[in-house]
Amino acid sequence: xxxASREQSMRRPIRRVSTLLLIMFVGLFGSSxxxxxxxxxxxxxxxxxxxxxxxxxxxxxxxxxxDGVQVALSTPSNDEFEWQREYPMGPLYAHVxxxxxxxxxxxxxxxxxxxxxxGTANSQxxxxxxxxxxxxxxxxxxxxxxIDAQAQQAAADALGDRVGAVVALDPDTGDxxxxxxxxxxxxxxxxxHSTAAVTEVYDRLLADPQDPLHNRTIEGDQFxxxxxxxxxxxxxxxxxxxxxxxSEFENPAELQLPQSTHVVRNASRETCGPGETVTLExxxxxxxxxxxxxxxxxxxxxxxAQQAAAxxxxxxxDIPLRVQASSYPSDLNEPNLMLTGFGxxxxxxxxxxxxxxxxxxxxxxxxxxxxxxxxxxxxxxxxISEPEPTILGNPVSAEVAAQxxxxxxLGVQEGLATNAQIDGVTVGGKTGTAERxxxxxxxxxxxxxxxxxxxxxxxxxVVVPDENIVGDTSNVIAAPIGRAVxxxxxxx
Amino acid sequence: MxxxxxxxxxxxxxxxxxxxxxQLRDVTEAIKVRIRNPAKLRNLELFLLxxxxxxxxxxxxxxxxxxxxxxxxxxxxxxxxxxxLTLALHVALRVVAREADAIILPVATAxxxxxxxxxxxxxxxxxxxxxxxxxxxxxxxxxxxxxxAIVAIIVVRNxxxxxxxxxxxxxxxxxxxxxxxxPGIGRTINGATVWIGIGPFSFQPGExxxxxxxxxxxxxxxxxxxxxxxxGRKVLGVRFPRLRDLGPILVVWAMCMxxxxxxxxLGTSVLYFGLFLVMIYVATGRRxxxxxxxxxxxxxxxxxxxxxxxxxxxxxxxxxxxxQSVYEAQGGSFQIVQGVFGMxxxxxxxxxxxxxxxxxxxxxxxxxxxxxxxxxLGLAGIFAILGLYLILVSRGIRIGFQGPDDFxxxxxxxxxxxxxxxxxxxxxxxxxxxxxxxLTTPFxxxxxxxxxxxxxxxxxxxxxxxxxxxxxxx
Numbered sequence: 031x032x033x034a035s036r037e038q039s040m041r042r043p044i045r046r047v048s049t050l051l052l053i054m055f056v057g058l059f060g061s062s063x064x065x066x067x068x069x070x071x072x073x074x075x076x077x078x079x080x081x082x083x084x085x086x087x088x089x090x091x092x093x094x095x096x097d098g099v100q101v102a103l104s105t106p107s108n109d110e111f112e113w114q115r116e117y118p119m120g121p122l123y124a125h126v127x128x129x130x131x132x133x134x135x136x137x138x139x140x141x142x143x144x145x146x147x148x149g150t151a152n153s154q155x156x157x158x159x160x161x162x163x164x165x166x167x168x169x170x171x172x173x174x175x176x177i178d179a180q181a182q183q184a185a186a187d188a189l190g191d192r193v194g195a196v197v198a199l200d201p202d203t204g205d206x207x208x209x210x211x212x213x214x215x216x217x218x219x220x221x222x223h224s225t226a227a228v229t230e231v232y233d234r235l236l237a238d239p240q241d242p243l244h245n246r247t248i249e250g251d252q253f254x255x256x257x258x259x260x261x262x263x264x265x266x267x268x269x270x271x272x273x274x275x276x277s278e279f280e281n282p283a284e285l286q287l288p289q290s291t292h293v294v295r296n297a298s299r300e301t302c303g304p305g306e307t308v309t310l311e312x313x314x315x316x317x318x319x320x321x322x323x324x325x326x327x328x329x330x331x332x333x334x335a336q337q338a339a340a341x342x343x344x345x346x347x348d349i350p351l352r353v354q355a356s357s358y359p360s361d362l363n364e365p366n367l368m369l370t371g372f373g374x375x376x377x378x379x380x381x382x383x384x385x386x387x388x389x390x391x392x393x394x395x396x397x398x399x400x401x402x403x404x405x406x407x408x409x410x411x412x413x414i415s416e417p418e419p420t421i422l423g424n425p426v427s428a429e430v431a432a433q434x435x436x437x438x439x440l441g442v443q444e445g446l447a448t449n450a451q452i453d454g455v456t457v458g459g460k461t462g463t464a465e466r467x468x469x470x471x472x473x474x475x476x477x478x479x480x481x482x483x484x485x486x487x488x489x490x491x492v493v494v495p496d497e498n499i500v501g502d503t504s505n506v507i508a509a510p511i512g513r514a515v516x517x518x519x520x521x522x
Numbered sequence: 523m524x525x526x527x528x529x530x531x532x533x534x535x536x537x538x539x540x541x542x543x544x545q546l547r548d549v550t551e552a553i554k555v556r557i558r559n560p561a562k563l564r565n566l567e568l569f570l571l572x573x574x575x576x577x578x579x580x581x582x583x584x585x586x587x588x589x590x591x592x593x594x595x596x597x598x599x600x601x602x603x604x605x606x607l608t609l610a611l612h613v614a615l616r617v618v619a620r621e622a623d624a625i626i627l628p629v630a631t632a633x634x635x636x637x638x639x640x641x642x643x644x645x646x647x648x649x650x651x652x653x654x655x656x657x658x659x660x661x662x663x664x665x666x667x668x669x670x671a672i673v674a675i676i677v678v679r680n681x682x683x684x685x686x687x688x689x690x691x692x693x694x695x696x697x698x699x700x701x702x703x704x705p706g707i708g709r710t711i712n713g714a715t716v717w718i719g720i721g722p723f724s725f726q727p728g729e730x731x732x733x734x735x736x737x738x739x740x741x742x743x744x745x746x747x748x749x750x751x752x753x754g755r756k757v758l759g760v761r762f763p764r765l766r767d768l769g770p771i772l773v774v775w776a777m778c779m780x781x782x783x784x785x786x787x788l789g790t791s792v793l794y795f796g797l798f799l800v801m802i803y804v805a806t807g808r809r810x811x812x813x814x815x816x817x818x819x820x821x822x823x824x825x826x827x828x829x830x831x832x833x834x835x836x837x838x839x840x841x842x843x844x845x846q847s848v849y850e851a852q853g854g855s856f857q858i859v860q861g862v863f864g865m866x867x868x869x870x871x872x873x874x875x876x877x878x879x880x881x882x883x884x885x886x887x888x889x890x891x892x893x894x895x896x897x898x899l900g901l902a903g904i905f906a907i908l909g910l911y912l913i914l915v916s917r918g919i920r921i922g923f924q925g926p927d928d929f930x931x932x933x934x935x936x937x938x939x940x941x942x943x944x945x946x947x948x949x950x951x952x953x954x955x956x957x958x959x960x961l962t963t964p965f966x967x968x969x970x971x972x973x974x975x976x977x978x979x980x981x982x983x984x985x986x987x988x989x990x991x992x993x994x995x996x
Contacts, residue, residue, distance in 0.1 A: 040804060040805075040807070040922070040928070040931055041923060042807060043803050043804045043806075043807045044804055044919065044922045044923055044931070044935055046803075047800055047803070047804060047919070047922075047935060047939060048916070048919045050800075051912075051915055051919070051938075051939065051942045052912075054942065054943075054946040054950075055908060055911070055912050055942070055945075055946070057946070057950065057955050058908055058945070058946060058949045058950060058953065058955065059905065059908060060955075061949075061950065061953035061954065061955040062865065062896065062901060062904045062905075062908075062949070062953050063901060064953075065862055065865045065866055065896075065953055065954075066865050066866060066868055066869055066870065066896060066900065066901035066904065067869070067870060067901055069866060070866040070867075070869045070870075072866075073862060073863055073866030073867070074863075074866055074867060076844075076863065078849065078859065078863075079863045079866075079867075080863075080882060081863055081864065081867045081878075081879050081882060082867070084879055085867075
């Protein structure tokens with residue numbers, strides 16, 4: 031072979047080898063394109079992708095603010111998460127702020143307002159574009175709450191170590207002024223950057239028989255309302271047009287329910303006042319069960335269910351925390367229907383629902399959508415959103431509301447809710463002591479409202495004592511808590 | 523007369539017309555020489571080198587800025603180190619290899635610099651500084667590698683002498699390969715016995731072995747190509763070589779299988795065999811060698827899959843990477859999946875240098891440096907890096923086309939292919955194109971042996987390209 035032909039002879043295989051190399055590189059271009067362009071979104075959504083999780087932590091999460099004080103804030107940390115979430119008020123606002131944890135999900139405002147707090151809400155779209163262009167990492171908005179710091183503190187102080195819940199609403203706007211559930215927990219450990227530490231505290235709280243993670247004001251097993259349900263019953267009676275405050279009911283000391291051996295008694299174990307008959311108003315003020323069992327029988331399940339629905343039973347709400355629907359039972363037989371007349375049997379409510387009912391009465395029959403968010407502020411302090419008060423409905427007429435208010439005010443002045451009295455303040459209220467069955471302690475309730483000048487507040491309080499102690503009535507335990515919260519709101 | 527058709531290398535002119543043709547040819551040569559003006563070549567190299575320094579330096583500074591929001595002298599010191607070292611090689615070329623390829627050095631510099639930037643980025647994430655920082659060790663190794671490369675290019679003035687030492691090269695390759703199996707100095711890291719350790723230093727001799735092997739193959743094939751080209755029987759339309767010529771390929775195959783079984787290193791095994799296969803094909807032009815080679819790979823592959831547990835796990839982790847059981851298994855797909863997550867997070871443009879989380883993936887600065895770069899530089903960055911490799915490989919292939927003799931051609935193609943194949947095996951592994959095997963990413967990955975070997979390849983390619991005198995244009 032000559033040199034030239036030798037040279038030629040090697041060229042062809044080399045050309046083939048370079049084609050092979052080119053094909054190999056095309057394969058690499060293709061495989062990296064598949065991952066980084068085609069599958070990128072799906073990969074980011076994979077639950078095992080810790081980078082996505084870290085990224086959600088890496089933004090400067092906005093603060094949660096109550097009355098100008100940060101109850102949740104992010105401070106710089108020197109680890110891969112860049113920011114450390116802190117809850118300076120600890121347990122006081124735990125059920126309000128909730129937490130945003132590594133591996134155990136999120137709760138409360140941290141969960142419900144996550145997009146705003148991380149700056150990823152649609153309303154912040156242009157900020158995001160701008161941040162991308164300028165290369166800044168987008169910061170989240172801060173969320174200012176409607177909570178009244180003094181009312182929240184008063185609720186916590188008044189409830190103390192007892193198991194229970196307190197809700198306060200502004201009847202005119204639906205603003206949530208206090209939301210406290212006991213027992214509570216410290217949200218700070220949930221902000222730990224160690225998944226093991228988060229899991230440890232979560233498991234411990236989950237195993238606690240008193241279930242501190244559960245916000246009793248809006249979710250969970252719910253409560254039997256007992257006599258506070260009579261506010262709704264009185265409204266239904268007056269709204270039906272068949273009854274007035276003076277309508278009379280038979281007044282025995284015991285009432286055996288039809289088709290049943292069950293005997294209903296008044297809380298006093300006596301008749302409801304001295305007469306052969308008792309008026310609806312007196313029965314309400316003295317919170318007698320027998321007349322209300324008769325009232326339920328006469329109104330019928332449909333009318334009561336309709337009134338309950340008008341007050342919001344059966345409806346979940348996002349305020350923006352999710353409020354579970356309270357329920358009035360369906361398919362009732364006659365004895366059970368009569369039991370629901372004083373809030374027993376299968377009536378289940380959240381304290382929020384009871385507060386909403388009272389607030390509607392206090393607001394001339396107009397029920398406002400409860401709302402916890404006052405304003406959302408961008409990092410540059412632009413107001414991103416400011417929810418307007420919204421009307422949920424008009425469950426009762428203004429006249430009926432006025433009559434129910436008059437009865438509730440009498441109840442505080444001379445009835446079973448006297449411990450809610452505040453000098454110089456118009457207070458209306460209703461107590462309730464709900465039986466939860468054999469061997470279980472009562473639910474001690476108070477719901478009411480206070481009005482001073484043009485400010486008003488509606489509250490619902492429920493306490494679940496460890497065991498029933500004679501004399502520990504709802505007027506002794508629950509009403510003073512309600513009074514404390516009403517006072518706190520009206521003073522501030 | 524048909525003077526124009528006269529062969530180029532015809533004897534001296536015998537008449538006026540022929541003289542005229544010769545003069546015409548001289549003019550053409552002169553033009554070519556002007557185009558290949560050595561000074562211009564080296565100036566072009568210097569210009570591209572400066573571009574490479576700027577790319578590498580900016581990457582190092584941006585890493586610090588992104589990850590720490592500060593700028594101090596450290597990344598600039600890293601960049602200056604790289605600059606001084608590569609400038610030294612450039613100056614050496616001006617003296618001893620004036621016509622060497624002008625593009626290879628800048629491309630290798632850019633890759634080496636990007637690697638140091640990413641290694642430094644992982645150092646920041648790991649919170650290590652000083653000699654604990656892999657980036658410090660990497661720049662030191664770059665220094666060692668470049669000094670050895672400079673020495674090589676100065677000492678080896680005529681690479682053709684290397685052909686004479688082909689059997690010595692073979693012996694060296696064999697020695698380097700079995701070193702990790704020697705008791706006392708061999709080390710097993712992550713299941714593969716490919717390391718030797720002396721004191722605090724560990725070294726992968728297999729990286730250097732690939733150069734020795736390329737020299738041996740080129741030298742051997744240069745002499746044996748004629749006999750290997752002789753064909754024997756024709757089977758199914760393909761002319762196969764004579765049985766007695768099968769010896770060498772079987773020896774190499776056996777050697778690769780030994781690496782596979784005893785060192786448990788799939789990647790190196792495939793790399794060596796692929797290198798030999800391509801070189802024997804280029805030397806003989808016989809496709810039958812490829813058919814035999816692929817057949818032997820298939821045979822070895824099936825046998826390895828059936829008998830070697832770690833090969834099975836690799837295949838499993840490749841195909842079923844996202845299965846939870848494979849993901850959680852010891853030696854499963856956790857690393858692959860995390861690397862893919864990182865690249866996915868990077869998307870088209872990346873998170874920005876210093877702003878991603880590449881350190882989540884194990885070995886983010888060595889085996890997984892490509893996903894780390896993909897996370898922070900995005901698909902755009904990966905394309906640019908693959909493009910740099912493609913340029914580097916094509917410069918080596920070009921020597922194969924234009925080399926003045928068989929040895930140069932074979933060695934040029936062999937060295938270029940070994941870089942290309944190694945990139946394919948590594949990047950293909952982390953992007954799930956092929957099963958993952960442990961090989962280093964040339965120039966990028968943290969590790970001294972790999973840097974040393976690849977800079978030596980660069981030195982050889984530069985030396986080879988210098989011999990491509992007046993035989994083409996830039």
